[in-house]
Every structure is written in C-alpha cells, then in structure tokens.
Amino acid sequence: MNLADALxxxxxxxxxxxxxxxxxEGLKLVAGNRxxxxxxxxxxxxLKGILLGSxxxxxxxxxxxxxxxxxxxxxxGMMKVRQAISIIMGAIIGTSITGWxxxxxxxxxxxxILSLLSTETLSAITAIAGIYxxxxxxxxxxxxxxxxxxxxxxxxxxxxxxxxxxxxxRESEVFITLLTRFTNPLLGxxxxxxxxxxIQSASAAVGILQALASTGAITFEIALPIIMGIAIGASxxxxxxxxxxxxxxxxxxxxxxxxxxxxxxVFSAIFYSLNAFLHFPFMTESLRSVNIALxxxxxxxxxxxxxxxxxxxxEKMVNFIFSDKNKVxxxxxxxxxxxxxxxxxxxxxxxxxxxxAINRMGELTEKNILDAFSLLRxxxxxxxxxxxERIEGIIDKYEDSIGTYITRLTGHEMPEDLNRPVxxxxxxxxxxxRISDHALNIAESAREIREKNITFTPEALHELEVTMNALERxxxxxxxxxxxxxxxxxxLVEPLEEVIDNLCERIKYNHVQRLAAGKCTILNGYIFNxxxxxxxxxxxxxxxxxxxxxxxxxxxxxxxxxxxxxxxGHSHNFLENFRFFSETFSL
Numbered sequence: 001m002n003l004a005d006a007l008x009x010x011x012x013x014x015x016x017x018x019x020x021x022x023x024x025e026g027l028k029l030v031a032g033n034r035x036x037x038x039x040x041x042x043x044x045x046x047l048k049g050i051l052l053g054s055x056x057x058x059x060x061x062x063x064x065x066x067x068x069x070x071x072x073x074x075x076x077g078m079m080k081v082r083q084a085i086s087i088i089m090g091a092i093i094g095t096s097i098t099g100w101x102x103x104x105x106x107x108x109x110x111x112x113i114l115s116l117l118s119t120e121t122l123s124a125i126t127a128i129a130g131i132y133x134x135x136x137x138x139x140x141x142x143x144x145x146x147x148x149x150x151x152x153x154x155x156x157x158x159x160x161x162x163x164x165x166x167x168x169x170r171e172s173e174v175f176i177t178l179l180t181r182f183t184n185p186l187l188g189x190x191x192x193x194x195x196x197x198x199i200q201s202a203s204a205a206v207g208i209l210q211a212l213a214s215t216g217a218i219t220f221e222i223a224l225p226i227i228m229g230i231a232i233g234a235s236x237x238x239x240x241x242x243x244x245x246x247x248x249x250x251x252x253x254x255x256x257x258x259x260x261x262x263x264x265x266v267f268s269a270i271f272y273s274l275n276a277f278l279h280f281p282f283m284t285e286s287l288r289s290v291n292i293a294l295x296x297x298x299x300x301x302x303x304x305x306x307x308x309x310x311x312x313x314x315e316k317m318v319n320f321i322f323s324d325k326n327k328v329x330x331x332x333x334x335x336x337x338x339x340x341x342x343x344x345x346x347x348x349x350x351x352x353x354x355x356x357a358i359n360r361m362g363e364l365t366e367k368n369i370l371d372a373f374s375l376l377r378x379x380x381x382x383x384x385x386x387x388x389e390r391i392e393g394i395i396d397k398y399e400d401s402i403g404t405y406i407t408r409l410t411g412h413e414m415p416e417d418l419n420r421p422v423x424x425x426x427x428x429x430x431x432x433x434r435i436s437d438h439a440l441n442i443a444e445s446a447r448e449i450r451e452k453n454i455t456f457t458p459e460a461l462h463e464l465e466v467t468m469n470a471l472e473r474x475x476x477x478x479x480x481x482x483x484x485x486x487x488x489x490x491x492l493v494e495p496l497e498e499v500i501d502n503l504c505e506r507i508k509y510n511h512v513q514r515l516a517a518g519k520c521t522i523l524n525g526y527i528f529n530x531x532x533x534x535x536x537x538x539x540x541x542x543x544x545x546x547x548x549x550x551x552x553x554x555x556x557x558x559x560x561x562x563x564x565x566x567x568x569g570h571s572h573n574f575l576e577n578f579r580f581f582s583e584t585f586s587l
Contacts, residue, residue, distance in 0.1 A: 008161055012211070015158030017204050023151025026144045046086040046311055050304060053090020063095035063202060064237040067256050069349075071242055072342030075249030082315045084252045089259060089304045089311075092231065096300050098203035099293035101155075102210050127153035140416075185225040185268060192229020202234035206296055210289040220295070221283040227296050228268065231303070232260045241342070251318040258314055263303030335360040336398060339405040347414040351421060354402060354409075358425050358432070361398040362479040364391055365432045365439075369475050369538070372439040373468045375446035376531075388443040392436050399433040424552040428482065431541040431548075435475065438534040438541075445530050454527060457519050463507040463587055467535055470500050470585040478542040487553050493546035495578040499585055500539040504532045506587060 057066045070087050073079035130149030133142045196205040209226060212218050235257040242253030275283065287295070307314070338353040368391045375384050406426050414422070448454070456464070474496045481489035511528050514520045520528070 012158045012161030013199075013204070013208065015154050015161060017158075017199070017201065019151045019153070019155030019158055021151070023148050023155060026147030026151055046308060049083060049086025050090035050093070050308070053087035054094035055090075057091040057094025058097040063091040063234055064200075064241075066091040066094070067238040067253070068241040068342055069346060071238065071249050071252045072340040074252040075246050075337070075340055075342075081248055081251050081255070081318065082311060085255045085259070085311050085314055086308075088252070088256050089307065092234075092256075092259065093297070093300045093304055095202055095234070096206075096293070096297040099206045099210065099296050100290075101152075102207050103288075103290035103293045123153045123156040126150070126156075185228075185272065188222065188225025189229035189232070189264065192226035192231075193233040194229075195226075196230045196233025197236045200237050202230050205230045205233070206292065210292045213287050213289050213292050216286045218287050218292070219284050220280075220287060220291075223287055223292055223295055224271075224299070227292075227299055228264045230296075231300065232257070232264060235260050246337075247322050250322045251315075254321060255314055255318050258317055259303070259307055262310075262314070263307055266306055267299065267303055336401045339401055341408075344405075344409055344412055347409065347412060347418055350405070350409050351414075351418050354406060354425055355421065357398065357402055358429065359483045361395060361402070361429075361432050362482055364395055364398070365436045366475050366479045368392060368395065368436050368439040370472065372442040372446070373472065375443050376449075376464065376468070380446045380450035385443050385447055388440055392440045395433055395436040399429055402429055420552055424548055427548045428545050431545045435538055435541045438538050441534045442531065445527055445534075449527060454524055456524060456528070457514060459514065460507075460511065460520070460524075460528065463503075463510060464531065466585050466587055467500065467503045467507065467532075470496065470503060470581070471535055471538055473581075473585075474500060474539060474542045478545050482545060482549060485549075487550055490546040490549045491572045492577055493542055495574050496581045497539045497543040498578055499581040501536060502582070503585065503587065504536045504539075508532055510587075 053066060053070075057063050067088050070079065070084045070091075074081055074084050126149040130146040130151075130153060133146030134150065137143065137146070192205065195208075196202055199205060206227070209218065209223065209230075213223070235253075238253045238256045242250045274280075335357040338357055339350075340353070343350040343353060368388055371384060371388050371391070375381070375388070402425070406422060406429075409422065474493060477489055477493050477496065480486070481493070508529070511520060511525060515525055
C-alpha cells in the first residue's frame with residue numbers, strides 16, 4: 001500500500017463516517033420523531049425492551065445514541081436500571097443492521113438484473129434522488145429524506161473507496177503475516193476494542209473490517225475476535241456520556257460494558273472449547289462482506305440470548321459497583337430531573353418531559369394556594385408558613401429549569417407539531433409562578449395578622465371566605481383544564497374571573513363603608529387591601545393561562561382576543577356561566 005492508497009483509505013473512512021451520520025440523523029428526524037417516546041413508554045418487559053431497543057437502534061443507526069438516551073431516562077428517574085439493561089441488549093443487536101447495508105457492495109460484481117443493485121448504481125440513484133429532494137422540494141420532511149438518500153450514497157461511496165484502497169493488500173506478504181497474528185483471540189479482541197474506541201463507532205469499525213474482507217485475507221478465526229473487541233469498544237462513548245450522571249445513570253452506562261464483556265467471555269469460553277474438540281472447518285475460510293455482517297449479527301444475538309436470563313444478576317453487579325449513597329429525597333423535585341440535557345437531541349421526548357414537569361408545577365401551585373388559604377381560615381402556624389415558603393421555592397426552581405430547558409430546546413430543529421405546545425408551556429410558565437408568589441403573599445399577610453393580633457368583623461370574614469371559595473374553584477379549573485388539555489373546561493375560567501373581579505370590587509367598597517362607620521381600623525384596611533389585591537391577581541393569571549390554552553388550541557395566539565369576543569358576543573355560554581358563578585359565590 002502506497003501513500004495514495006493510504007490517503008484513499010482515510011478519505012473513504014471519512015466519507016463512510018459522514019454518510020452514516022447524515023443518514024442516521026435524517027432517519028431520526030423522519031422516522032424517529034416518536035420513537036423515543038415509544039421506547040420510554042413501551043419497554044415494560046425484558047423482551048419488549050430488547051425488541052424496541054433493536055428497532056430504535058436500527059432506525060437511528062447507532063447503539064451508542066440509543067444507550068445514551070436510555071442513560072438519560074434512568075438519570076431522570078423515568079426508567080429503572082433493570083428495564084434499561086434490556087433496551088441496551090436490544091441496541092447491541094440493532095447496531096448490526098449497518099453491516100447488512102454495507103454488504104450490498106458485494107453485489108457490484110454480479111451480472112444481469114442484480115447489477116442494478118451494485119454499489120455504483122445504488123449510489124448514483126440515491127444521490128440523484130437525494131439532491132433533487134434537497135434542492136427542489138419545499139417541504140422540510142422531504143429535505144430530511146434527501147439527507148437519508150445522500151447519506152446512503154456517501155456511505156456506499158466511502159465503502160467503495162476503502163475497498164479499492166486495500167485491494168492491493170491481497171498480494172502483500174507483510175499484511176498477510178500481520179493478519180495471521182490475529183489468530184490469537186485475545187490479541188484480536190484488543191485490536192477491535194482499541195480501534196472502535198478511537199473512531200467511536202462500532203458500525204464504522206465493522207465497515208472497515210468488511211472493506212478488508214475484499215482482499216480475501218480475512219478468515220473466520222481472524223474476524224470473530226475483532227468483532228468481539230468491536231462490541232466491547234462500542235461501550236466507551238456510553239461510559240463517557242455518564243460522566244456527571246446520577247448513580248443510576250452510571251449504573252446503566254456501565255451495564256453496557258458489563259453485557260459486552262460478560263457476553264464475550266461466555267461466548268468465547270463456549271465457542272473455543274467446542275472448537276478445541278470439534279475443530280470447526282470454517283475457521284480458515286475467507287469471508288466476504290456479507291459473511292462479516294452475518295457473523296456480527298449472529299454473535300450479538302447469541303450474546304443477548306445467553307445473558308437475557310441474567311439481567312437481575314447484571315443489575316446486582318452494577319448496583320454493587322456503584323453504591324447508592326446520595327439518593328434524591330425531595331419528591332417534589334423529581335420531575336425537574338426529567339429535563340435531561342441528553343433529550344434535547346430528541347425533541348418529542350424533551351417536550352413530553354416538559355409537559356410532565358409543568359403539570360407537576362401546576363399541581364404544586366394549586367397546593368400552595370390551598371395551604372395559604374388554610375393559614376387564613378384555620379389560623380397561622382409557623383409550620384404552615386414554612387411549607388408555603390418551601391413550595392414557593394420549589395416552584396421557582398421549576399420555572400427556572402423549565403424556562404431554561406425550553407430556551408435550549410428551541411435551538412434545535414423541531415417537528416412543526418411540537419411548536420404549539422412548546423409556546424403554550426412557555427407562556428403558561430410565568431403565570432403558574434406568579435400565582436404561587438401570591439400564595440406566599442397571602443401567607444405573609446396571615447403571619448402579620450397573627451403577629452399584630454388583627455381581627456376582622458364577621459362581615460369581612462364572610463366576604464373573604466366567599467372570595468377564597470371562588471378562587472379555589474378558578475385555580476382548580478385552570479390547573480385541571482391545563483393538565484387534561486380540556487378546552488371546554490378552560491372556557492369556564494373567564495366568566496368566573498369576572499365574578500371574582502366583581503367580588504373584590506364589592507368587598508373593597510364594603511370595607512370602606514365599615515371603615516367610615518368605625519367598625520374597622522386603618523391597620524385592618526392595609527391587610528384587607530393587600531389580600532384583595534392578591535385575590536384579583538390570582539384570578540388574572542388564571543385568566544391568562546386559560547386564554548393561552550384556548551388560543552393555542554385554535555392556532556391563533558394574540559392579545560387574548562377570545563376574552564373580548566366571549567364578553568361582547570356572549571359566546572361559549574359566557575352569560576349563563578357568569579350568572580351561575582355569581583349565584584354560587586354570592587355575598
């Protein structure tokens with residue numbers, strides 16, 4: 001091999017890696033928009049986990065990507081380690097599909113109609129179709145399909161370049177002598193491991209081995225140890241991805257290495273023991289590209305079949321290696337952990353976790369309002385106040401985490417159907433946080449009432465009670481309609497908000513009358529006005545949340561135009577609902 005051949009080989013490897021990446025990214029965007037959510041939701045049993053892991057990996061063309069995604073699931077608390085191990089086993093099988101795609105290069109020497117499936121013909125056809133879609137189609141989905149086709153063409157061209165660059169090695173005595181040393185299985189495993197670790201791709205490593213097979217010098221006894229080493233080397237990117245992960249995340253990443261190492265050891269012990277007695281005749285047979293693909297797939301399937309009953313044992317092993325010393329205790333913060341950085345590359349999954357987190361934020365907001373009202377009704381306690389303050393701090397963390405996560409997510413390309421829910425979550429986020437702020441304000445007013453020994457007249461207490469009942473109803477309607485995505489329920493919020501505004505105006509007027517009659521003091525008035533101000537703001541934020549939900553559902557987001565249309569046009573039973581709530585919450 002001269003310098004020109006070496007440069008051609010490196011160029012072929014570069015094109016191969018680029019084509020595989022381009023094809024995988026295109027496949028992920030076209031066919032994989034929901035695969036991540038499916039993988040999370042439907043991997044309940046080991047067999048399902050293996051099948052789904054294989055399928056997703058076959059689509060996105062990377063066992064490392066699937067495994068990194070699963071590490072994110074476990075790291076965020078969405079998935080258990082045992083469940084993740086089965087998916088990783090499936091990914092180990094699924095990554096072998098690339099070898100079968102590459103083996104199409106073997107058809108290039110065929111004649112007749114099969115020649116239409118040759119590397120040159122397939123590359124030309126897919127390149128022409130891909131560039132047409134990229135240049136002349138206006139639909140984004142067609143651009144992604146074009147990327148898939150162009151990626152395939154570049155991958156096949158890179159494979160052809162690698163094969164042609166090493167074709168002269170079949171006559172090289174040095175090369176033949178070097179390969180014969182790989183008959184030592186341990187040396188072959190080390191070579192495969194190191195090579196895969198360097199290029200960070202098991203599929204590419206197998207592809208290069210398939211290119212070398214075109215020389216006719218790759219026999220079964222040479223190829224098998226290298227393939228086993230490639231399988232182990234594929235775990236390195238996953239291990240690197242677990243740096244900074246939780247204990248369970250590290251366990252999941254390390255289980256990839258355990259499965260590959262344990263599988264290689266068990267498989268080697270069985271295979272080479274049998275070979276010592278039976279002397280398999282195929283050991284010295286030369287392999288073609290398609291044979292390499294077959295050996296790679298069969299080895300991975302056998303490893304997974306052997307270790308499938310051992311999933312509980314593998315879990316115990318990784319649990320022992322990574323002891324659980326720092327487990328998260330605060331249950332309210334668990335859903336924030338779902339906002340994994342690893343999921344930003346998988347928008348449907350990221351949006352699903354945003355939905356879960358903001359729903360939890362809404363539930364905590366409603367809880368905080370009820371707890372704050374309890375301090376007014378049942379009497380102030382330090383424990384009650386600290387609980388409201390604690391939940392308010394957690395809600396602030398939700399706002400900051402979700403807002404930051406959405407901002408980072410919008411920097412990635414997303415399917416069009418995800419833009420609307422993301423915008424809805426972003427607009428609602430602030431309203432939930434503001435409602436909780438007012439809950440803390442109410443708790444602080446309750447503390448001031450206690451500290452200054454303030455008492456209200458029976459009439460004032462009745463007015464506060466009626467208004468708090470109305471606020472509990474509107475907060476519940478707002479949060480439940482948001483979580484359930486129930487637009488009809490959201491339409492009830494605006495008429496109730498009008499009733500709350502009227503109540504606040506009425507009780508302010510009544511308070512002034514009591515003040516003039518000497519029934520209340522100025523100090524009482526300050527606290528009373530603070531409370532009614534918080535009550536009004538809570539209703540306003542509920543109205544904003546419902547308006548956002550309704551307008552996003554209609555696909556037109558503006559200045560809450562629906563509220564004006566409801567009031568002036570009396571649509572959506574506004575007047576009937578307004579009368580009902582007015583009678584229900586009457587002073």
